[in-house]
Amino acid sequence: MANLLSSWSSDLDSLPEKYIVPEEKRPGALLAPVSKDIPAIDLSEGDRASIIQKIMKASQEFGFFQVINHGVSEKLMIDAVNVGKEFFSMPAEEMENFAAKDSRKGCKVYTGSGNCGSHDFGLWRDTLQHPCHPLEKWTNIFPDKPAGYRGTTGPYTVEVRKLGIRILDMICEGLGLTEENYDYHDLLLMIHNYPACPDPSSALGVSGHRWPMDWCGTSSKCFCIPISFSMEVHIQLRSAVHRMVTNSACSRTSLVNFFNCPSDRLIEPVKSLVSPSDPPAFRAFHMKEYLEVLFGKNSDSEVTAEYFKIKSQASK
Structure with a gap:
């Protein structure tokens, strides 16, 4: 746990070798091109049918959109981000003690990807991760430091889950599905901290990916919603x-939720x-696989x- 980037990276003048991304995978000089084309959908504007259409x-x-005027208070969103920043600003020993007590x-x-996946380079991020639904089951394993973490994160995740269900309902309605075709799952919260990096052009916080599950992350006053791979299969x-x-x-x-x-x-x-005109592109599989x-x-x-594409589709 002493390897948390948050506890030692501020003194660096150069990027450690283990965090240098192979050249073909690097973000390069154009670090974060901003696309103005990503739709921003106002959930308070128009009737339900028009919102679903958008x-x-x-x-x-x-495969990606933002939602505004979504019903989650801006103050709660800001407080949740701030308490995450406070967590990663704590002394290293505080985070180490917490992780030692609660990691199991x-x-x-x-740091990096943890036990999930293997990379030939380190990811430039620290993560705090825990389940949060049903809230009464998991609150006791939330960090008790910084002060206010539980009191902020609990209400925040409750509201985010309501929003997520609302959006899933509208997507399913747009596909013509009934409640028999889907159900709701547990909620997991990840708070990612990306420390200042001495060479951003050669490092990545998260490599290119399609998440297997549904999630939404906060960004300013909006929520960013990527469509998951498991939904594309539908x-x-x-x-x-x-x-x-x-x-x-x-x-x-x-x-990220x-x-x-x-x-x-x-x-x-x-x-x-x-x-026949819209055949499946992927075969059936269990999430574990x-x-x-x-x-x-x-x-x-x-x-x-x-790997999961139906062969006749993979050849097209």
């Missing part, structure tokens, strides 16, 4: 490959959406997606 269009064309109870603090939706870059000016903290899919869940195209393949192939999401 969500479906974004999910099919971009569902709460983890780690046909008519597109998952977007995305990555996280670093910067040299300051550290950055982001909150995952709607977890049980490992024994069968992921397959919804039969009512399959037709997907995770095993993903982490067994150096966390390369594109290679993993290809």
Whole structure:
């Protein structure tokens, strides 16, 4: 745990060799091109049908969208980010003591990718991770420092889950699915801290990936919603490959919320959406198999997606 970037990286003048990304995977000089085309959907504007239409269009064309006027208070969002920053600003021994006590109870603090996946380079980030639904089951394993962590993170994750369910409902309605076709899962919170990096052009906070599960992360006043790979399997939706870059000016903290899919869940195209003109691109698989393949192939999401493609589709 003494290897947490947050506890030693501020004194660096150069990037340690283990964090240098292979040249073909580096972000390069153009670190974070900003796309103004990512749809921003106002959840308070227009009727439900028009909002669903916008969500479906974004999910099919971009695989990524933002939502504004979503009902989660701006103050709660800011407080949640701030308490995450406070956690990673604590003395190293405080974080070490916390992790030592709680890492086997569902709460983890780690650098890079932790035990999930293997890379030939280190990821420039620290992460605090823990389950948070149902809240009454997990609150006792939340960090008790900094003061206010539990009192802020609890209400925040409750509101985020409500928003996530609302969006999932609208996506399913847009696909013509009924409640019999889907259910709701547990919620996992990850707070990522990306310390200031001495060479952002040669490092990555998160390498290119498509998440296997549904999640949403905070960004200013909006929530960013990527379509997951497991949803793309259902046909008519597109998952977007995305990555996280670093910067040299300051550290950055982001909150990511995952709607977890049980490992024994069968992921397959919804039969009512399959037709001769719209055949499935991926075969059925259990989430456990997907995770095993993903982490067994150096966390390369594109290679993993290809693995699950139906051969006739893979050749097209």
